[in-house]
Amino acid sequence: MDQAKAEVLAFSTFPRAHRSKIWSTNPLERVNKELERRARAVGIFPNEAAVIRLVGAVLADMHDERQSGERRYLSEGSMALLGPSDDTETIAEIDRGE
Numbered sequence: 583m584d585q586a587k588a589e590v591l592a593f594s595t596f597p598r599a600h601r602s603k604i605w606s607t608n609p610l611e612r613v614n615k616e617l618e619r620r621a622r623a624v625g626i627f628p629n630e631a632a633v634i635r636l637v638g639a640v641l642a643d644m645h646d647e648r649q650s651g652e653r654r655y656l657s658e659g660s661m662a663l664l665g666p667s668d669d670t671e672t673i674a675e676i677d678r679g680e
Contacts, residue, residue, distance in 0.1 A: 609655070613641070620636060621633075
């Protein structure tokens, strides 16, 4: 445990608003329960591709819900607390011909 101290406490370097979401496995458990519920409703899958389609559809649906404003996993305000991004440099400028 002493050797893994830095890894175990790595979540504490994030803003306080992120900590409870980072250390918890609740979102993963929620995904697993939803997949199990849908798989039980289907019953028997005819092939592996059908399982992949179901899992993909469930994950895409959950992703869309998380991206909407109401169910956002980490808010834009809390993400701004992480510091400036390295991706803020200008890639291209529009020349308006002036």
